[in-house]
Amino acid sequence: MAAVSRCSRVGNRHRRVCTGDLNKLVTIQNRAIEAPDWNSPDFDEQFSNDGTAWAAIETVTGKTFFDSVNQRDQTVTHEIYIRYDNTVTSESWLLYDSRRFDILAVEDMEERHEFLKLTCVDKGTSKV
Numbered sequence: 001m002a003a004v005s006r007c008s009r010v011g012n013r014h015r016r017v018c019t020g021d022l023n024k025l026v027t028i029q030n031r032a033i034e035a036p037d038w039n040s041p042d043f044d045e046q047f048s049n050d051g052t053a054w055a056a057i058e059t060v061t062g063k064t065f066f067d068s069v070n071q072r073d074q075t076v077t078h079e080i081y082i083r084y085d086n087t088v089t090s091e092s093w094l095l096y097d098s099r100r101f102d103i104l105a106v107e108d109m110e111e112r113h114e115f116l117k118l119t120c121v122d123k124g125t126s127k128v
Contacts (some may be wrong), residue, residue: 022054027095
């Protein structure tokens, strides 16, 4: 019987994402922004838990992500790998160990629909 490969090569690098690397359980959240009350300048954010996923979390140093919408640079703090999920977008957030991660970019690795590479910023402790 032939051995089944449980790893996928990550791009042209010699790094592989293996199912055994996905050892951190993260919660996928989506944010709803509600209009402020009368005469209030502050919008209200509500986060909803939309599921969980096993993830590999890697810290990153020296990378900057240019946000063309807000015209500013953001320092990337983590790259998080999860199994492919078409509901995860750059509007989603991840919650791990009471820390909230803002997803800056979502990459379907090699367009194979196997793993997603999420470029993230650690936003600190969650209120949840």
